[in-house]
Amino acid sequence: MSLLDNKKRARKFYKYFSKVYDRINPIFYSKEMRKIVVEMANVSDDDFVLEVGSGTGFTTEGIAEKIDQKRIVALDITEEQIFRSLKKLPNVNYFVGDAENLPFKDKTFDATISAGSIEYWPNPLKGIKEMARVTKSGGRVVVLAPRRPENKIIRALANLVMLFPSTQQCVAWFMMAGLEKIRFVEVGPYRFWKKLAVIVSGEVP
Amino acid sequence: MRKKLLDIICCPKCRGDLELTAEETKREEIKGVEEEIIITGKLVCKNCGKIYPIKDEIPYLLVEEV
Numbered sequence: 001m002s003l004l005d006n007k008k009r010a011r012k013f014y015k016y017f018s019k020v021y022d023r024i025n026p027i028f029y030s031k032e033m034r035k036i037v038v039e040m041a042n043v044s045d046d047d048f049v050l051e052v053g054s055g056t057g058f059t060t061e062g063i064a065e066k067i068d069q070k071r072i073v074a075l076d077i078t079e080e081q082i083f084r085s086l087k088k089l090p091n092v093n094y095f096v097g098d099a100e101n102l103p104f105k106d107k108t109f110d111a112t113i114s115a116g117s118i119e120y121w122p123n124p125l126k127g128i129k130e131m132a133r134v135t136k137s138g139g140r141v142v143v144l145a146p147r148r149p150e151n152k153i154i155r156a157l158a159n160l161v162m163l164f165p166s167t168q169q170c171v172a173w174f175m176m177a178g179l180e181k182i183r184f185v186e187v188g189p190y191r192f193w194k195k196l197a198v199i200v201s202g203e204v205p
Numbered sequence: 206m207r208k209k210l211l212d213i214i215c216c217p218k219c220r221g222d223l224e225l226t227a228e229e230t231k232r233e234e235i236k237g238v239e240e241e242i243i244i245t246g247k248l249v250c251k252n253c254g255k256i257y258p259i260k261d262e263i264p265y266l267l268v269e270e271v
Contacts, residue, residue: 103266
């Protein structure tokens with residue numbers, strides 16, 4: 001499916017795109033990026049936060065800088081990854097689970113975060129819908145998606161039109177998942193395409 | 206898994222409520238609050254009957270084995 005097939009959706013996309021365009025920040029995937037992810041989730045002291053695809057706990061550490069480990073639920077499909085995270089963050093609540101079929105009740109979390117996981121999901125829209133489902137009304141869903149154009153031609157094309165297909169795609173998924181107040185930040189210097197990522201956030205209505 | 210979290214989890218397949226059968230548990234004080242931790246056990250969906258294991262304190266809530 002081509003995103004821009006739907007004119008209404010395209011218009012909405014450009015509306016958001018223009019609003020945040022000036023915020024594009026040239027930095028690497030790093031602790032700074034992690035900080036942006038956590039900030040975009042508006043995580044505060046008493047919040048109960050879910051991280052989907054928490055892996056070895058890089059982003060989880062960033063969340064744990066803001067709130068107590070006990071207030072974090074970390075889910076990953078691979079137990080080996082969880083065991084590694086467990087060594088760093090022993091009091092986080094871990095679950096082996098699948099992003100597209102979250103084992104949590106509706107409106108459970110104040111914020112739901114996923115960084116560097118969506119590129120592995122066979123059905124990303126389903127995953128984002130799940131994140132929205134388990135998040136409370138007024139809570140935020142934040143996704144960081146590394147953008148890796150497969151070859152030079154695609155990279156060159158993306159550069160030419162100054163539009164980043166996976167950013168559009170991510171924003172579209174957020175819209176289709178019913179999220180509101182969508183914001184995004186693209187991070188990474190242009191000459192290092194492989195390091196580029198987009199962080200998208202949306203609010204549950 | 207902290208027993209308390211039973212309130213927030215559901216069957217990933219049908220979203221039914223899960224019933225806990227604890228096999229091994231411990232009590233642990235986390236930041237001044239004593240809580241019951243499930244080390245091993247089972248979570249059974251009250252709706253579809255699917256069984257999910259808890260091993261080494263971690264619940265495995267997968268629709269399909271990977």
